[in-house]
Amino acid sequence: MLRLAARRLLKVVPLLLLVSVIAFGLLSMVPGDPAVQIAGEFATEEQIAEVRSDLGLDRPWIVQYGDWLGNAIQGDLGTSPFSGVSVSTQIWQRLPTTLSLLGWALALSVLIGIPAGTIAGWRQGSVVDRVLTMGTSVGVAIPVFVSALVLALVVGLKLSWLPATGYVGFSESPVDWARHLFLPAVALALTGAAEIARQTRAGIIQVKNEDYVRTAKASGLMTRQVLGRHTLKNAMIPVVTVVGLQISRLFGLSVLVEQIFNIPGIGSRLVTAVFENDVPYIQGTVLLVGIAIVAVNVAVDVSYGYFNPRVRAA
Amino acid sequence: MSIVDAPIGATAAVVLPGESRRARFWRRFKRQRAAMVAAGFLIVVALAAIFAPLIAPKDPIEQSLSDSFANPSSDYWLGADRLGRDTLSRLIYGARYSLLAAAQAVAVAVVLGVPLGLLAGFARGWFDSVASLVADAVLSIPAIILALAIVGVLGPNLTNAMIAIGIVYAPRLFRVVRGAAISVREETYIDAARASGVGTLRIARGHVLPNVMSPLIVQISLALGFAVLAEAAVSFLGLGVQPPDASWGVMLGQATAQLEDHPVLVLAPGIAIVLTVLAFNVLGDGLNDSLGREIREA
Numbered sequence: 001m002l003r004l005a006a007r008r009l010l011k012v013v014p015l016l017l018l019v020s021v022i023a024f025g026l027l028s029m030v031p032g033d034p035a036v037q038i039a040g041e042f043a044t045e046e047q048i049a050e051v052r053s054d055l056g057l058d059r060p061w062i063v064q065y066g067d068w069l070g071n072a073i074q075g076d077l078g079t080s081p082f083s084g085v086s087v088s089t090q091i092w093q094r095l096p097t098t099l100s101l102l103g104w105a106l107a108l109s110v111l112i113g114i115p116a117g118t119i120a121g122w123r124q125g126s127v128v129d130r131v132l133t134m135g136t137s138v139g140v141a142i143p144v145f146v147s148a149l150v151l152a153l154v155v156g157l158k159l160s161w162l163p164a165t166g167y168v169g170f171s172e173s174p175v176d177w178a179r180h181l182f183l184p185a186v187a188l189a190l191t192g193a194a195e196i197a198r199q200t201r202a203g204i205i206q207v208k209n210e211d212y213v214r215t216a217k218a219s220g221l222m223t224r225q226v227l228g229r230h231t232l233k234n235a236m237i238p239v240v241t242v243v244g245l246q247i248s249r250l251f252g253l254s255v256l257v258e259q260i261f262n263i264p265g266i267g268s269r270l271v272t273a274v275f276e277n278d279v280p281y282i283q284g285t286v287l288l289v290g291i292a293i294v295a296v297n298v299a300v301d302v303s304y305g306y307f308n309p310r311v312r313a314a
Numbered sequence: 315m316s317i318v319d320a321p322i323g324a325t326a327a328v329v330l331p332g333e334s335r336r337a338r339f340w341r342r343f344k345r346q347r348a349a350m351v352a353a354g355f356l357i358v359v360a361l362a363a364i365f366a367p368l369i370a371p372k373d374p375i376e377q378s379l380s381d382s383f384a385n386p387s388s389d390y391w392l393g394a395d396r397l398g399r400d401t402l403s404r405l406i407y408g409a410r411y412s413l414l415a416a417a418q419a420v421a422v423a424v425v426l427g428v429p430l431g432l433l434a435g436f437a438r439g440w441f442d443s444v445a446s447l448v449a450d451a452v453l454s455i456p457a458i459i460l461a462l463a464i465v466g467v468l469g470p471n472l473t474n475a476m477i478a479i480g481i482v483y484a485p486r487l488f489r490v491v492r493g494a495a496i497s498v499r500e501e502t503y504i505d506a507a508r509a510s511g512v513g514t515l516r517i518a519r520g521h522v523l524p525n526v527m528s529p530l531i532v533q534i535s536l537a538l539g540f541a542v543l544a545e546a547a548v549s550f551l552g553l554g555v556q557p558p559d560a561s562w563g564v565m566l567g568q569a570t571a572q573l574e575d576h577p578v579l580v581l582a583p584g585i586a587i588v589l590t591v592l593a594f595n596v597l598g599d600g601l602n603d604s605l606g607r608e609i610r611e612a
Contacts, residue, residue: 143584256551274470282462
């Protein structure tokens with residue numbers, strides 16, 4: 001287990017470096033003079049010159065990258081041109097909000113997706129299976145911004161059961177925190193649960209026809225035992241991969257959901273940053289999210305070792 | 315749906331003697347009723363987009379403030395928006411933007427992903443290692459976040475948005491093409507071609523590419539669905555198609571502003587997006603089952 005983890009970590013270093021090159025390289029995609037762009041529309045000549053020397057835009061690319069990376073490792077991702085606030089401070093303040101949303105969304109996705117997929121796969125071809133499979137096909141196709149709008153409208157505005165927009169921090173009021181996050185999390189979880197349910201169903205169908213499951217059934221074990229011990233654990237391997245992929249997808253989609261529900265997370269700030277051409281914030285977000293997703297992928301790979309001991313030896 | 319559905323039955327996969335590739339594809343594809351319906355729907359949408367000026371009952375950007383929020387009637391079949399613009403006409407013209415934008419994005423992804431994937435899978439070695447690592451790095455950043463980041467630095471407009479979506483999707487095509495290329499490079503006919511002195515580039519184009527086409531076509535269908543969705547998302551945020559022109563995403567974004575008083579406005583563009591994305595996905599699955607490798611009858 002430990003050796004597997006160590007080997008996997010070694011492969012991650014070049015990947016993380018490349019992610020940082022992509023994040024840094026975004027600056028070179030800015031059309032025209034990046035200093036003029038970053039300084040903003042109403043900047044004076046001096047401000048532009050200051051930005052240029054601040055960012056070291058007059059030096060070779062590789063030196064600029066080295067400086068940028070060195071600062072980033074020390075937690076300095078530069079400052080936003082309009083507000084002058086440091087990027088890491090902005091991300092740090094907003095990260096708990098985004099992570100709460102993602103945590104809720106992922107928990108709901110798994111809690112809905114795995115049981116639904118298990119029932120559908122175990123009762124393959126039944127009415128329940130057909131209804132669930134149809135539901136997941138639609139769930140995958142409905143854009144998250146449409147489901148978010150419908151939820152905000154029906155549950156939030158028409159029925160007034162839950163707040164339609166806004167956010168309250170956990171430390172202020174845990175109850176309000178949960179009430180505000182529930183609808184956005186459900187909007188995200190609809191698509192996440194659909195993918196997880198499809199993969200779980202496919203996994204269950206594959207495993208339940210294996211000899212050892214039939215043997216277990218034939219030897220008179222209760223359904224609960226056959227399903228739990230023999231089928232579910234083996235069907236979980238592809239599901240873990242999908243859950244890992246969902247974290248990445250939900251992270252991306254949370255940008256839209258935060259925007260619609262007016263949640264002050266790193267995603268909704270990214271949208272304003274795009275409008276403001278706030279390159280340092282954009283770079284910082286890409287770097288941070290990229291690192292987070294690489295870490296999730298490593299965790300997924302290592303978890304194979306738990307679900308499937310054969311991987312440990314490989 | 316390919317993950318969920320059982321593999322194609324033996325009967326569907328049988329090769330009839332003397333049957334051409336195309337005839338076999340048609341015979342199999344016609345059996346996929348859902349995919350046929352999806353293809354038909356997409357053809358209708360495409361025709362509506364092409365002949366929009368002939369079909370649309372009104373000018374999509376012409377305002378008529380007295381008809382603000384008009385209900386569906388013989389004059390406005392699907393009603394009108396805040397500025398009294400005909401919803402049906404905007405929907406038809408919106409199909410133009412949505413489909414054209416999706417095609418642009420997928421073209422960018424194909425141009426970037428396919429040649430590199432072919433080369434990486436066929437040549438292997440250091441080039442494959444480097445290209446695969448780059449693809450992995452791009453895939454580590456969630457698609458929407460990377461697309462927004464690229465739009466953010468390039469500047470918000472539709473072309474930049476579609477370039478961004480193409481770049482984000484390219485590694486997915488790269489992986490599929492690379493995988494398919496690896497699986498055929500060990501085949502005997504490749505060795506035979508190589509032994510008879512055919513150059514690498516010619517083998518890649520003449521022997522590997524045709525074998526990569528089937529998975530590639532499936533992926534392109536899925537990519538188009540992704541791109542329609544992505545265009546809608548970007549335009550919804552106000553970073554793609556710019557008003558007064560309307561794509562489905564723009565219509566949805568504008569409808570959001572009046573969500574509380576006139577929720578109906580969300581319906582038309584919302585349904586158009588969902589159906590089109592669903593159709594591309596169902597078509598992709600159907601193609602997957604019809605283009606799969608044949609099992610020869612013993």
